[in-house]
Amino acid sequence: MASLARILSRQFHASARRHALSKFSMPAMSPTMTEGGIASWKKKEGESYATGDVLLEIETDKATIDVEAQDDGILAKIIAPDGAKGVRVGSPIAILAEEGDDLSQAEKLAAEPTAEKPRPPPEKKPEEPPKPKEEAKPEPTKAPVKEEAKPELAEGARIFASPIAKKIALERGIPLAKIKGSGPEGRIIREDVEKYQPPAAAPAPAPPPAAFPAPSVPSADYIDIPISNMRRTIGTRLTQSKQEVPHYYLTVDINMDKVLKLREVFNRSLGEKDKSAKLSVNDFILKASALALADVPEANSAWLGENVRQYKKADISVAVATPSGLITPIIKDVGAKGLATISAEGKALAKKARDGKLQPQEYQGGTFTVSNLGMFGISHFTAIINPPQSCILAVGATTPTLVPAPEEERGYKVVNVMKVTLSSDHRTVDGAVGSRWIAAFKGYLENPLTFML
16 A cells, blocks of 8 residues: 555656646645644755655654655755745645756746745735734824834734744744734734743743743853654643643552563564564553453543543554654554564564654554553653543553562562553543553453463
């Protein structure tokens, strides 16, 4: 099956064949994508490309995706350069041509009026000035003069600002009504928002400059790292989840002795054939999670506002750390798969996630999430739910622990204990349901031979 990127590339190149020189627009790499960034162009202006060549990498809010060529051609002109951010879907990002086309026309075609958004000068929008003209110009009348001198617009008054100015103001929590525009006809532009300083009268406004520093001179004391689309989306979603979803937490200790012994037996036999096929403790955790979801389906659900959706299959999202932030690729229908298949799919998805090559269908969706920090030596933590899912399981390290053992001569023994914490959405999974799920999960891991039944 062709990837989404290939299908989109085919559409764009079909257009290029019909019109010779043609505009290549920012594709929607997922149904919810409205804007993205240009990670890098893989071809230079004037360079030819062949079918299957990667033209560029597009940065979405979750991954960096290759866009491949489906036909031969020439990259005549790059409109949105490397590193361009906030490029709207459908905005032209390049001019494509075929062999024999007049490339000198590319500049002219790129300069034609367009709806693109990669950092346009906001002052060039003529459709809105007529109204502010009447409000800002008439100086003979007293009322308008007073209004112009006001630091704040009257309640309900229309505010004229460029799209980028509105976006920055929203991100920084700056009220546009308090900003005096320096653009045409009093229009608020980007520079006005960036230069805005809160009133110094009250001591409270001091934090904003620290939260949103805009240093123009490099400092030896710190470095400002630009926020990627992926990191911004993670921040927005997790903040929303923590504020809006009523989390509660259930923690339990699990004896992992039998899992570790069974894993050792399996890996000894698998290692003779293929060393890379060895099972991890996480593979057992994923399988046990899916079996527990089958036993307690109320936990395999999503809050959709007007109704609760209960899923029949366990599509488990696995948290993977990448240089750009956390992403959760999905292993589909885990309950129907064996440990070896779960292991192979998990390794392949984790590699794609770290390389930034996940396709949207590989990380969008999921019915339950597992986040394992045990390999980092973390014994216990709580995780934030990934909406609209109802639960996420936080898995800690397995550590040797002394426990009472009346049957032993010494009265105690050492067992390998793993601490896990289930975060649940109380709107869909109440305490009793969460307790039943975690009891089922514990039962499967402490008796792993039940996986084979």
